[in-house]
Amino acid sequence: MTSVVTLENIHKSFGETAVLSGISMDVSHGEVVALIGASGSGKSTLLRCINLLEQIDDGQIWLSGDDISDPRVNPDSIRARIGVVFQQFNLFPHLSVQKNITLSLTHVVGMSQTDATHRAHELLERVGLAEKATWYPDRLSGGQQQRVALARAIACQPEVLLLDEITSALDPELVGEVLELVRSLKDDGTTIIMATHEMAFARDVADRVFFLDKGVIAESGPAHEVFEKPRDDRTKVFLQRFLGPGL
Amino acid sequence: MSRHEARRPSSIELERRAFRKNQSAKSVAISFVSTLVFALALWFFVVNTPGWALVQRSFFDLDVMAGAWPRVIEGLWLNVRVLFFAAIGVLILALLLATLRTLRGAVFFPVRALAAGYTDLFRGMPLIIVLYIVGFGVPGLGALPRMPLEFWGTIALILTYSAYVAEVFRAGIESVHPSQRLAARSLGLGYGKTLRLVVLPQAIRKVTPALMNDFIAMQKDVGLISVLGAVDAVRAAQIETAQAFNFTPYVLAGLLFVLLALPMIRLTDWYSARLRSREQAGSLV
Numbered sequence: 001m002t003s004v005v006t007l008e009n010i011h012k013s014f015g016e017t018a019v020l021s022g023i024s025m026d027v028s029h030g031e032v033v034a035l036i037g038a039s040g041s042g043k044s045t046l047l048r049c050i051n052l053l054e055q056i057d058d059g060q061i062w063l064s065g066d067d068i069s070d071p072r073v074n075p076d077s078i079r080a081r082i083g084v085v086f087q088q089f090n091l092f093p094h095l096s097v098q099k100n101i102t103l104s105l106t107h108v109v110g111m112s113q114t115d116a117t118h119r120a121h122e123l124l125e126r127v128g129l130a131e132k133a134t135w136y137p138d139r140l141s142g143g144q145q146q147r148v149a150l151a152r153a154i155a156c157q158p159e160v161l162l163l164d165e166i167t168s169a170l171d172p173e174l175v176g177e178v179l180e181l182v183r184s185l186k187d188d189g190t191t192i193i194m195a196t197h198e199m200a201f202a203r204d205v206a207d208r209v210f211f212l213d214k215g216v217i218a219e220s221g222p223a224h225e226v227f228e229k230p231r232d233d234r235t236k237v238f239l240q241r242f243l244g245p246g247l
Numbered sequence: 248m249s250r251h252e253a254r255r256p257s258s259i260e261l262e263r264r265a266f267r268k269n270q271s272a273k274s275v276a277i278s279f280v281s282t283l284v285f286a287l288a289l290w291f292f293v294v295n296t297p298g299w300a301l302v303q304r305s306f307f308d309l310d311v312m313a314g315a316w317p318r319v320i321e322g323l324w325l326n327v328r329v330l331f332f333a334a335i336g337v338l339i340l341a342l343l344l345a346t347l348r349t350l351r352g353a354v355f356f357p358v359r360a361l362a363a364g365y366t367d368l369f370r371g372m373p374l375i376i377v378l379y380i381v382g383f384g385v386p387g388l389g390a391l392p393r394m395p396l397e398f399w400g401t402i403a404l405i406l407t408y409s410a411y412v413a414e415v416f417r418a419g420i421e422s423v424h425p426s427q428r429l430a431a432r433s434l435g436l437g438y439g440k441t442l443r444l445v446v447l448p449q450a451i452r453k454v455t456p457a458l459m460n461d462f463i464a465m466q467k468d469v470g471l472i473s474v475l476g477a478v479d480a481v482r483a484a485q486i487e488t489a490q491a492f493n494f495t496p497y498v499l500a501g502l503l504f505v506l507l508a509l510p511m512i513r514l515t516d517w518y519s520a521r522l523r524s525r526e527q528a529g530s531l532v
Contacts, residue, residue, distance in 0.1 A: 011254070021254075058260040071266050 400472030
């Protein structure tokens, strides 16, 4: 298996507060990795570091063999190889759904307007929103917005997709459609690193789970092992709070 | 915390830091040199223009500047005093206008319309015309006790700037999320208390950079009271210019106004940067 993302001993602090204290992991092609842990455990910061939105204090990050933590690399060209969806406010409100998707295709990849529009329609078909191409984001439901955001994130065929709690701001009845889409992206072979509070989904869809606690990986392993036979006490306490003692 | 401090950076990280330091040193050097080159080029161009010698004598004469200093600085003191009272007056009147314009309900229609009409009128009317009307027209009525010219100048400034600042306040009040108002009313706070204790504190915080910007604009418009004949810095410079047949006093007054504005400009920059850094939480882009 070829590694898509490799993290080695990542450290990051904001002022005096250490947020990440030595995170290492290796994500293979086509693998889905779930980051779980309490709020403030460093999940989002880790994703932002991978996307070079935050500068790490120590350690190294590789993307398909390239050391992207090297200050000599151009961060914009690295970010073009990574797809990201945040919790909310992903879509540009002044652009139609279709324009949201074609923006990076025409302005970063350099695709012609016609080709980009064609590709946007393919993607919208893929996420089941083909008939909404000319709509503006404010007329879409939260779930539909996140599906468009996912379509936009995979438009440039990124090497890895980073999902930062993409269902946390949704009404419960809208969560399903978004998670279904993520599941089908996995089936297509997309490499995904996702921070999530959806434990059931992480257990079903993730190949591996990393439990973060106070900036370190307290426990990691295949999803069913971490969820069914947690070894670390911190993981046990966390999972009990989330899933109830009946697990 | 101790774990964080005890950790020693890896050699890779040290190399990266050295590279970044080197890069930023290079950027600083390049921008410094390019600024210097540009300034020198501009200087040489100006110095070599055919009329430079004449312009230098009539605009940058140090002896004239020294001679004009006492009178201009005394005039500036008047500007500062006018600014002080005008700023207080503007804050009070603008807050009142903004509050009136945001009142709900049909009963308050006349009040809202009056406030709206006021801001329409004074945002449209050039300050200099307001100065003439207030400075010469109102005393001409003969119904009010005699007041110094700078008093009427201050009133005119308050009238005009309140209209602008009221709109800034109103934008701030309307930008506070409706849920905040509902939450306050749910606690049993009345309309006035909701406005005073919940809405206005948030609104003012949001519009502070815009308010500071308006203050800076007013700081220099204070110089316009000279058209009424009040001996402020601009008027004093005009008198000195007429006596010395030299424009240097105007340059002096201009520089003094810039010096007066600088602290506020820096403060505004600092405050906006602080607001921005809070919102972005230290991200790189």
